[in-house]
Amino acid sequence: MSDTPPLIACHACDLLLEKPDVATGQKLFCPRCKSQLYQKKTDSVNKVLAISFSGLLLYIPAVFAPLLTLNAAGMNQDGSIFDAFLSFYQQKYYFVAITLFLTSIFFPLFKLSLLLSITIQIKLRLYSRSLPFLFRAANSLDEWGMPDVYLIAIFVTIIKISSMASIHYNLGFICFLFLTMMTRATTSALDPEIFWQEIDRMKKYSTKTAAND
Amino acid sequence: MIEKPEKRTTAMDCGFISCHDCGKLISAKEIPEGFQPACPRCSADIHARKPHSLSRTWALIITSAILFLPANLLPIMRVDFLGSQEYSTIMDGIIYFFHENEYGIGLIIFTASVLVPLFKIIGMTIILLSIQFKWKSWLRHKTAMFHFIEFIGRWSMLDIFVIALMSTLVKFGTFTSTQAAPAASYFTAVVLCTMFAALTFDSRLLWDTESSNP
Numbered sequence: 001m002s003d004t005p006p007l008i009a010c011h012a013c014d015l016l017l018e019k020p021d022v023a024t025g026q027k028l029f030c031p032r033c034k035s036q037l038y039q040k041k042t043d044s045v046n047k048v049l050a051i052s053f054s055g056l057l058l059y060i061p062a063v064f065a066p067l068l069t070l071n072a073a074g075m076n077q078d079g080s081i082f083d084a085f086l087s088f089y090q091q092k093y094y095f096v097a098i099t100l101f102l103t104s105i106f107f108p109l110f111k112l113s114l115l116l117s118i119t120i121q122i123k124l125r126l127y128s129r130s131l132p133f134l135f136r137a138a139n140s141l142d143e144w145g146m147p148d149v150y151l152i153a154i155f156v157t158i159i160k161i162s163s164m165a166s167i168h169y170n171l172g173f174i175c176f177l178f179l180t181m182m183t184r185a186t187t188s189a190l191d192p193e194i195f196w197q198e199i200d201r202m203k204k205y206s207t208k209t210a211a212n213d
Numbered sequence: 214m215i216e217k218p219e220k221r222t223t224a225m226d227c228g229f230i231s232c233h234d235c236g237k238l239i240s241a242k243e244i245p246e247g248f249q250p251a252c253p254r255c256s257a258d259i260h261a262r263k264p265h266s267l268s269r270t271w272a273l274i275i276t277s278a279i280l281f282l283p284a285n286l287l288p289i290m291r292v293d294f295l296g297s298q299e300y301s302t303i304m305d306g307i308i309y310f311f312h313e314n315e316y317g318i319g320l321i322i323f324t325a326s327v328l329v330p331l332f333k334i335i336g337m338t339i340i341l342l343s344i345q346f347k348w349k350s351w352l353r354h355k356t357a358m359f360h361f362i363e364f365i366g367r368w369s370m371l372d373i374f375v376i377a378l379m380s381t382l383v384k385f386g387t388f389t390s391t392q393a394a395p396a397a398s399y400f401t402a403v404v405l406c407t408m409f410a411a412l413t414f415d416s417r418l419l420w421d422t423e424s425s426n427p
Contacts, residue, residue, distance in 0.1 A: 007238055009224035009231035012356055013420035016224045033356040033420065067378075073388050079381035084374075087381045091393050096401045100377055103370060136234050136255045143408075146367050146374075152321070153374030159318050160375070161383060196235050200254055 010037060038193065045198065047189035049119035055112045055182030062179040063105055065172035067154060072165035080172050081105065081150070107145030108183055114138040115186055122195070127202040135195055142187065147180040223420070225261045232259050263415035267344065270414040274337045277406035280399050281330060289396035290376055294389045302396065303327065303372065325371040326400070333362050333369075333407040340419065347422045359416050366408040373401055 006019045012035035022028050028038040041047075066078035079087075081104055088097040118135050121128065154176070158167060224231050228241045230250070234257035241261075244250040250259050288300035301309070303326050310319030336358050342348075343355060376393050383391040 009238055012416045014223040014225055014417040016222050016227055034353055070382050073385055075385050077382055077384050084377035084381045088377055093393050093397055096397050099401050132255045136257055146370055149367055149370050150374050153371050156318055156375050157378040
């Protein structure tokens with residue numbers, strides 16, 4: 001690798017520009033197409049570590065504990081995020097069920113556990129060859145986890161059924177609310193540039209020590 | 214080596230490829246010929262432009278436009294109430310909320326299930342046509358529109374989540390229950406197709422039209 005000049009290209013219009021120093025809290029926009037290029041964040045690795053860990057603690061009750069209990073005509077009915085996936089599955093809408101499973105159950109867990117393992121590896125300087133791949137996966141699959149959309153759907157459902165039944169909020173609702181906040185918070189604390197620099201540095205160090213051995 | 218970049222010089226013009234996954238700038242000279250180049254930092258496949266971007270995006274947008282019809286015309290939900298079955302389409306659900314004076318919720322569902330998919334299909338068609346016919350005006354606005362389409366893509370799933378929750382929670386034996394209906398599959402397919410279309414599309418193609426003929 002030769003010494004690459006400090007140039008960057010706009011991801012949206014490919015304009016080549018010299019990378020300016022971006023202060024914390026500032027955002028860098030492309031002068032040609034006005035797309036946001038970069039936003040510097042502080043202490044990204046530590047924050048992502050803490051937030052993804054607390055998100056994971058909430059995950060099991062958020063997905064498997066009942067969200068709401070409905071009471072109508074003397075009958076009680078409750079349901080969790082997992083039950084909602086099962087109901088589509090039992091109605092034989094397999095395509096929708098799989099999409100539901102991925103977007104509301106699998107990808108939120110996938111994102112948080114990937115980010116936790118990546119941050120732990122960075123903190124402990126444990127380089128493995130899969131590390132760049134894992135971080136790439138965490139970034140590119142981010143938009144497929146949709147707990148935030150689901151949360152709005154829960155509110156819409158509450159308003160829809162509030163006229164026909166009395167509603168009790170359960171543990172799952174609170175946990176899912178905070179799980180959503182945690183997944184959003186990891187996205188806003190994550191500074192991919194810092195992560196890539198750390199990963200790059202660990203990679204170089206690991207190849208250097210391997211050569212010395 | 215490399216001169217200071219002039220105004221309106223793209224990375225491709227200077228022999229650079231920026232990695233789409235991690236943004237690293239890679240000199241095309243470092244890439245051995247005959248190999249599928251991979252990013253040295255994140256090991257993703259690198260391309261100066263996303264491969265077959267236009268045809269893939271066209272295919273996905275046309276697919277979602279076709280699927281949009283059954284998604285809206287067929288019933289998406291079935292409500293059983295004391296033995297009678299009532300099917301409702303997406304529009305029926307929205308009209309129901311307006312009748313019940315729940316304008317806020319009605320608007321949210323209308324935006325997420327009708328406006329957003331429609332906006333995505335029409336917006337992407339405008340963007341694709343402007344690349345095909347090399348229209349060079351409003352590039353900045355079209356780029357902003359594309360970023361917006363990327364951002365709102367996921368929010369169309371709202372109605373599917375609501376139906377999933379309704380069919381789980383509203384299950385009171387013979388008294389009343391809610392079930393999904395065929396449009397749910399079509400609607401999910403529309404959302405997925407438009408999301409994939411945003412992924413396969415390369416907004417740099419918009420700007421290539423500008424630099425092609427000075």
